[in-house]
Amino acid sequence: MTLGAHRIELLQYDPPAQKHEPTSPSHAGVVHIALTVRDLDAVIDVCGRHGWQVVGAPHLMASGPRAGTRIIYLDGPRGGHLELIAPPQLPNQQF
Template identity: 40%
Template sequence: KTPGGHKIELLEYLAPPDRKHADVRPCDIGHVHVALLVDDLDAILEKIAGSGWKAAGKPQTLKTGPNAGKRVVYVRDPDGTTIEFMQQPRESS
């Protein structure tokens, strides 16, 4: 469970063996992804780099909208699942 009592359920389909794989882009209908808020985006990227994960680009800082100021990056795991990592803006001293 997450704070607030929310649940995250992850499924892995192993059958049928001839199931089709849809290669969709993030902008395509039917594309889904999970977004996770992390404390240190650079540390996460360094940790997953050696495990076959591929970033879709360099982390970007959002300029507008409800997530303005957050650093974000999309990555794909070795199975092709898209995950978005987001980091809150750092507190200025």
């Protein structure tokens, strides 16, 4: 769903049956919210001050339609997961 410069994607995957609960936000079947951000490092800092922990290091997409985009997952202090997506900035781009 798109409203102006904002977009919400609701996805549901039907993963294969698993013997154990997925432990990473990148595993199939794990529910998370993805947010597009302008300054990934600043948002990671703010989230960290509120108890969110980064999972690994930011991943830089090197090729394809999202080349230059940085992505990282965070685990919440009470469970839950966030995915932060920082596309490369274009002049005069707002979101």
